[in-house]
Amino acid sequence: MNAEAKTTVNPSRRFFTTDSLALARLYLFLGLAAVVAGTLLSLIIRIHRTWPAFAFPFAGVPTPEQYLAVVTMHGTLMIFFVLTVVPQFAFPNLVLARQIGAPGMAFPRLNAAAFWVALASLLVLLAAFFVPQGAPISGWTSYPPLSAIAAAGPGQGAGMDCWLAAIALFCLAAIAASINFLITIALRRGPGMSWSRLPLTVWSWLASSALTVIAFSALLAAAAMLLADRHLGTSFFVPSGEVINGFALTGGASGSPMLWLHLFWFFGHPEVYISILPGMGLTSLLLANFTRRPVPAPRFMLAALLLIGVLGLGVWGHHLFVSGMNPYAGTAFGLTTMAIAIPSSAEVLIWLLMLFRGRIQLKTPALFTLGFLSFFISGGLTGPILAQPALDAYLHNTFFVVAHFHLVMAMAGVFSIFAGIYYWYPLLTGRLMNETLGHLHFWISLIGAYGTFFPMHLAGLAGEPRHYAQLAGPIQSFANLIPVERGISFAAFMLVAAQFIFLFNVFRSARHGAPAPDNPWRATTLEWAPILHPTTWCSPCAYGSEFAPPDDFLPQWQSRASIPDSPVSTPGKSGVS
Amino acid sequence: MPATFTRHQVEVEHRDTGYGGKPPVDRRPTGGGGGDDNWDSRSSGRRGPRELLIRYRLAVLSALAGDFVFFAVLVSAFFVRPTSGHIDASASFISDWHPFAIPPILWINTAILLLSTVTIEIARRQLFHEIDVMEEWLGLGRPAVKRAAPWLLTTILLGGLFLTGQWIAWQQLASQGLFFSTNPNSHFFYLVTGAHGFHLLLGIGALIFAFIAMFQFKRVEMRQIALDCTTWYWHAMSLFWIFLFTLLVCFQ
Numbered sequence: 001m002n003a004e005a006k007t008t009v010n011p012s013r014r015f016f017t018t019d020s021l022a023l024a025r026l027y028l029f030l031g032l033a034a035v036v037a038g039t040l041l042s043l044i045i046r047i048h049r050t051w052p053a054f055a056f057p058f059a060g061v062p063t064p065e066q067y068l069a070v071v072t073m074h075g076t077l078m079i080f081f082v083l084t085v086v087p088q089f090a091f092p093n094l095v096l097a098r099q100i101g102a103p104g105m106a107f108p109r110l111n112a113a114a115f116w117v118a119l120a121s122l123l124v125l126l127a128a129f130f131v132p133q134g135a136p137i138s139g140w141t142s143y144p145p146l147s148a149i150a151a152a153g154p155g156q157g158a159g160m161d162c163w164l165a166a167i168a169l170f171c172l173a174a175i176a177a178s179i180n181f182l183i184t185i186a187l188r189r190g191p192g193m194s195w196s197r198l199p200l201t202v203w204s205w206l207a208s209s210a211l212t213v214i215a216f217s218a219l220l221a222a223a224a225m226l227l228a229d230r231h232l233g234t235s236f237f238v239p240s241g242e243v244i245n246g247f248a249l250t251g252g253a254s255g256s257p258m259l260w261l262h263l264f265w266f267f268g269h270p271e272v273y274i275s276i277l278p279g280m281g282l283t284s285l286l287l288a289n290f291t292r293r294p295v296p297a298p299r300f301m302l303a304a305l306l307l308i309g310v311l312g313l314g315v316w317g318h319h320l321f322v323s324g325m326n327p328y329a330g331t332a333f334g335l336t337t338m339a340i341a342i343p344s345s346a347e348v349l350i351w352l353l354m355l356f357r358g359r360i361q362l363k364t365p366a367l368f369t370l371g372f373l374s375f376f377i378s379g380g381l382t383g384p385i386l387a388q389p390a391l392d393a394y395l396h397n398t399f400f401v402v403a404h405f406h407l408v409m410a411m412a413g414v415f416s417i418f419a420g421i422y423y424w425y426p427l428l429t430g431r432l433m434n435e436t437l438g439h440l441h442f443w444i445s446l447i448g449a450y451g452t453f454f455p456m457h458l459a460g461l462a463g464e465p466r467h468y469a470q471l472a473g474p475i476q477s478f479a480n481l482i483p484v485e486r487g488i489s490f491a492a493f494m495l496v497a498a499q500f501i502f503l504f505n506v507f508r509s510a511r512h513g514a515p516a517p518d519n520p521w522r523a524t525t526l527e528w529a530p531i532l533h534p535t536t537w538c539s540p541c542a543y544g545s546e547f548a549p550p551d552d553f554l555p556q557w558q559s560r561a562s563i564p565d566s567p568v569s570t571p572g573k574s575g576v577s
Numbered sequence: 578m579p580a581t582f583t584r585h586q587v588e589v590e591h592r593d594t595g596y597g598g599k600p601p602v603d604r605r606p607t608g609g610g611g612g613d614d615n616w617d618s619r620s621s622g623r624r625g626p627r628e629l630l631i632r633y634r635l636a637v638l639s640a641l642a643g644d645f646v647f648f649a650v651l652v653s654a655f656f657v658r659p660t661s662g663h664i665d666a667s668a669s670f671i672s673d674w675h676p677f678a679i680p681p682i683l684w685i686n687t688a689i690l691l692l693s694t695v696t697i698e699i700a701r702r703q704l705f706h707e708i709d710v711m712e713e714w715l716g717l718g719r720p721a722v723k724r725a726a727p728w729l730l731t732t733i734l735l736g737g738l739f740l741t742g743q744w745i746a747w748q749q750l751a752s753q754g755l756f757f758s759t760n761p762n763s764h765f766f767y768l769v770t771g772a773h774g775f776h777l778l779l780g781i782g783a784l785i786f787a788f789i790a791m792f793q794f795k796r797v798e799m800r801q802i803a804l805d806c807t808t809w810y811w812h813a814m815s816l817f818w819i820f821l822f823t824l825l826v827c828f829q
Contacts, residue, residue: 102621106632179639187632188621217643221650228768233758236654240663240673253761254673256661263650533620 016116018108020093023115025428027090028421030119034081037126039496041074046489050482052470065154067469068137072155073128075140076163079271080170081122083413087278088174088212089118091420092181092205094427098527099202101190101536101557106183114177117169125166131158139467141264144237144257148229151244161230164223171220178209178216185209190526192536197556199525199540200295203302204281207309211270211277214313219267222260229255236260261323265316272409273312276376279416280305280347283369286419287351288541289523290366291358292552295541301350304343311340321392330389337387341380348377364438365521368419371446372412378450379408382457397467400460406453415445418502425506426520427527431513437505444498451491459484522553529557630802637806641813644776648817651769655824658761674761676829680749686742687822693735694815697784700728701808704791704801714797722791725804729788732811736781743774762829769821776814783807 017023047054048062048070055061062070097105105111128135133154138147142163150157185206189198198206228234235253237260242249288295295301317325317333351373360366382404386392395401418441425433464471464481472479519528525540534557538547547554554560622628662672703709709721747770750756750763757767783806790803 107636110636175640175643179636179643182639183632183636186635187628191620213639213643214646217646218650221647224772225651225654225768228757228764234764234768235761236658236764239661254661254663254671255761256657258661259654259657262657263653266650 016112018112020097020105020108020111021428023112024090024094026115027085027093027118030115030122031082031086031090031417034077034085034122038074038077038082039499041070041077042492043496044070045074046492048469049471050485050489052472062469064469065137066134068139068153068467069135069155069159071467072137072139072163073125073135076125076166078410079140079275080167081118081125082417083275083409084174084271085118086417087276087282087413087420088205088208088274089114089177091201091278091282091424092209094424095527096181096202096205097184097188098427098529099199099525100185100188101193101526101529101534102184102188103190103533104188105180106188107180110176111180114173114180117173117176121166121169121173124162124169128155128159128162128166131162133157134159136160136163141268142226142260143264144226144229144255144260145239145242145244145249147260148226148238149242149244149249150230151247153245161227164227164230168220168223168227171216171223174212174216175220178212181205181209182213190533190536193526193556194536197536197539199281200284200298200301200305201278201281201525204277204305207306208274208277211274211309211312215267215270215274218263222263222267225263226260258320258323258325261320261325262316265319266313268319269316270312272405273309275413276409276416277305277309279372279413279419280308280376282416282420282423283351283372284347285525285541286365286369286423287354287360288543289521290361290363290369291354292361292543293354293358294543296350296353296357298539298541301347304346304350307343308340308347311336311343315340318387318392321389322396327389334387334389338384341384341387344380348373348380363422363521364433364435364442365419365423367439367442368415368422371415371442372419374446375407375412375415375449378454379404379406379412383408395460397465398460399456399464399466402466403453403456403460406456407449411449411453415449418442418445421506423521424527425509425513426516429510429513430516431509432516432520433505433509433513437501441498441501441505444501445495448491448495448498452488452495455484455488455491459488519555524553524555526556529555531557626798629798630805633802633806634809637809641810644813645817648769648772648821651772652821652824654768655765655828658765676762677750677753677755677766679766679825680746682742682746682749683822683825686739686746687818689735689739689742690815690818693732693739694812696728696735697732697808697811700725700732701804703728704804710797710801722800726788726791729784729791729804733781733784733788736777736784736811740774740777740781743770746770766825769825773814773818773821776817780807780811780814783810 044056044062045067047056048067053061059066093111097103136142136147136155136159137153138156138160142160146152146156147160150160185198185202225234225236229237235255237257238249238253238255239257240254284295284301315333315337317329318337320333321330355370360370382400386395386401386404422433422438425431459481462478462481464478468478471477471481471485518530521528524542526534526536536556537559538554538556540556542548542554542556543552545552548558548560659672659674662670662674665671703725704721706721706724709724712718713721747767750766755763755766757764787803787807791800794800794803
């Protein structure tokens with residue numbers, strides 16, 4: 001579409017490329033591979049819960065252990081390789097350097113190495129399916145003692161080691177990539193791109209990268225300790241008097257499984273913000289673009305965004321209310337969790353204000369942004385409910401929790417990923433994606449997603465537990481929930497079917513899409529600048545005719561002085577060609 | 578602010594949609610020829626002689642921030658583990674945390690490590706000594722490298738000595754029957770000393786790299802970067818060791 005796209009062709013031809021556009025493409029394919037695998041696993045979950053007697057081809061009827069392995073791998077794939085890889089690694093590679101007017105990443109080779117380590121991590125994780133006894137069964141949170149002792153179940157031997165190795169590799173990749181982003185933002189901003197002119201997307205990547213360095217370092221240390229417990233005979237996490245499959249564990253060490261819970265969730269909760277903060281930044285940017293109005297109170301928005309990042313480090317205990325943690329600590333963590341709802345609500349209210357002030361153009365990226373907003377609200381509203389230790393005592397490990405995090409993290413995250421892909425697609429291919437198919441994809445996905453995850457609230461309130469392979473076996477406690485489960489499954493099939501429209505659209509538009517003009521969304525941020533490494537002249541999101549009459553937006557690469565009718569006719573000295 | 582005179586009509590400040598603050602300096606009319614000695618208004622890559630150095634240094638410091646969290650998490654076990662025990666048949670609380678005396682050689686190791694931070698700092702400062710750097714940059718000789726090399730070699734030796742000392746400490750503990758898996762306290766001791774030792778092993782690799790770099794790298798700047806980043810890493814490892822050592826000595 002423009003000079004940039006052409007200049008990047010050559011380096012991307014190389015296999016070990018350091019070109020960030022090519023890396024973005026590789027990351028997107030990595031995310032696609034993971035999301036396909038993760039979705040297939042979720043289909044197995046849905047089918048088995050609804051029709052427990054269904055025999056899968058080549059595998060037969062899953063045993064409860066196999067079901068748990070499927071759940072574990074579904075969660076791990078989706079959280080690490082989709083919801084982290086795409087918003088936190090693919091999108092920054094795609095636009096971060098351009099949005100700040102940088103000539104490139106601060107450490108291109110480190111950045112490229114991070115991708116290959118992430119790929120190795122995915123391969124090691126998937127290898128867990130093929131080792132003796134298969135994939136681990138202890139959930140994506142891998143609580144000990146189940147995860148610390150190989151005898152605890154099938155998959156807890158070699159499969160669990162694969163899982164831990166994959167997570168350790170992913171930690172290294174994430175830390176390396178994030179350090180590169182941090183330094184790029186701090187030191188490689190182009191001329192005129194002061195901190196006050198950074199788009200909110202860049203701020204959100206700054207916050208999520210800082211969180212990544214902190215949280216993944218903690219996870220790396222915890223994984224090292226768990227590996228020591230498994231193979232070096234230590235007992236950081238293994239409690240005493242443990243009886244596994246009828247055999248009492250000898251050794252008599254009294255380690256603390258609680259320690260793992262704390263360490264894991266000290267990583268795990270910031271991880272939620274790592275995957276959702278980029279979506280929040282993107283939402284602000286896209287709502288401003290498609291309502292053609294600036295972000296109101298941008299300083300306030302920024303403060304809220306950063307506050308969410310900071311508070312996100314102090315709320316992990318709300319995952320531990322029923323784990324035997326000190327009840328006073330539970331109250332404290334409940335309070336911090338309520339506190340994080342304040343900046344989150346501030347963001348939401350300002351987004352709603354933006355919708356109220358401007359008339360939104362319902363292009364596909366705008367639709368998916370609205371979808372993000374909808375899921376962020378509907379999923380977020382159950383957050384303060386689950387933040388009450390007393391309510392959580394009932395709701396913990398029910399489908400209410402599953403509904404909550406699938407709406408607020410998974411669906412909101414995925415919809416913002418879709419918004420980003422539809423919006424930035426011209427940067428990758430020079431073409432636009434089909435709008436009709438995009439609208440179709442959005443509406444079916446929206447209905448499918450609510451149909452899948454909204455009834456889970458009701459099932460959870462009725463007491464339906466997580467991690468149960470079957471609802472109606474010898475004990476019929478939850479048999480009356482089977483119809484709900486069936487409805488959920490059909491909605492999930494619809495949700496999955498809609499993604500074929502998206503895949504068709506992506507691959508068809510790459511060849512046959514409408515050629516994109518230089519700035520297809522009439523956007524102001526620098527990734528759409530027609531020149532390489534432009535100088536920045538104004539703040540992001542200068543939408544509205546007061547900025548650059550007669551046009552209704554002033555791109556960051558355009559000086560007011562260069563507009564013919566403006567009071568200034570001589571361009572100022574820019575210092576850079 | 579003094580009055581400014583310019584022949585051009587200056588750009589009028591408009592309402593900015595950003596986060597406020599002062600507008601960037603490059604837009605201020607200066608009156609003269611533009612007064613463009615502000616490196617920030619140049620594009621990245623042309624921001625003065627220390628640009629790359631600052632970039633690498635900041636990256637190492639960010640990585641060390643992550644590393645700090647890594648060690649903090651390991652140390653959290655030190656505080657949590659003693660509190661976890663079990664209730665035995667006669668309903669009394671049994672803790673299996675048994676403090677042991679750390680091998681005295683650790684005091685010597687600590688002194689060696691502290692000495693090594695001094696020597697590496699001297700080496701680093703030699704490589705940044707302005708007149709010598711200028712001489713190297715002009716290609717007249719290599720005074721800075723010649724002065725830094727012995728200090729750097731000393732640091733490598735001291736680092737090796739420290740690791741040997743740690744190895745001896747492990748041997749002494751093993752001869753007392755205290756292995757990694759013996760008791761919770763020995764888990765912790767071996768875990769932190771092992772993790773720290775592994776970091777120092779990487780550090781010695783970096784020192785050797787910096788040593789080779791001093792003689793092999795063509796650009797003075799890159800030689801400085803190699804040693805500077807290694808130095809900050811080495812200082813951080815010494816600092817971490819002081820924390821870990823204090824924990825092991827005073828808080829068992």
